[in-house]
Amino acid sequence: MEQGDFDTITDLWLDDGATEISCVHPGWPVLTGRGDVLRSYALIMANTDYIQFFLTDVEISLAADVAVVTCTENILSGGPAEDGAELGPLVGQLVVATNVFRRTSEGWKVWSHHGSPVIPETDTDDGDDPTDRPTD
Numbered sequence: 478m479e480q481g482d483f484d485t486i487t488d489l490w491l492d493d494g495a496t497e498i499s500c501v502h503p504g505w506p507v508l509t510g511r512g513d514v515l516r517s518y519a520l521i522m523a524n525t526d527y528i529q530f531f532l533t534d535v536e537i538s539l540a541a542d543v544a545v546v547t548c549t550e551n552i553l554s555g556g557p558a559e560d561g562a563e564l565g566p567l568v569g570q571l572v573v574a575t576n577v578f579r580r581t582s583e584g585w586k587v588w589s590h591h592g593s594p595v596i597p598e599t600d601t602d603d604g605d606d607p608t609d610r611p612t613d
Contacts, residue, residue, distance in 0.1 A: 491586035503594040527555040542580035571595035
C-alpha cells in the first residue's frame with residue numbers, strides 16, 4: 478500500500494474461487510467480493526499521493542490454518558497537491574484493525590479486513606457527560 482503497488486495488494490487477498498472476501502475501510506460500508514474489495518484499494522491508491530502505516534498493539538491468534546491479527550494502524554497520509562506543491566497536506570489518523578488470514582498453498586492470504594476509526598478524546602471529555610446521568 479505504501480508503495481502504491483496494486484498488483485501486490487491483489488496478490489495478498491484470498492482468491493480460491495469459492496470463499497468470499499470482505500473489507501471494511503474506516504467509515505465505509507462492508508465490501509464483499511474480490512471485485513468490490515480490490516476496486517476500493519484502487520480508488521484509495523488513486524486519490525492518495527502518500528501513505529505510511531506504523532503498526533502498534535499487534536496481537537496474533539492462530540488456529541490451524543486461520544490467523545486473526547489485531548492492531549492499531551497509525552496512518553499518515555496526504556492527498557493530491559494543490560497550487561503546485563509537491564504533496565498535499567498530511568493527515569494523521571488512528572484506526573483499529575482486525576485482519577483474518579487463511580493459510581493456502583501460496584502462503585497466508587487476507588480473508589477479511591475491518592478497520593474502525595479511533596475517535597480522539599477532546600478537551601471537554603471530563604467525565605461529566607449529562608447523557609450519562611440517570612433519569613427520573
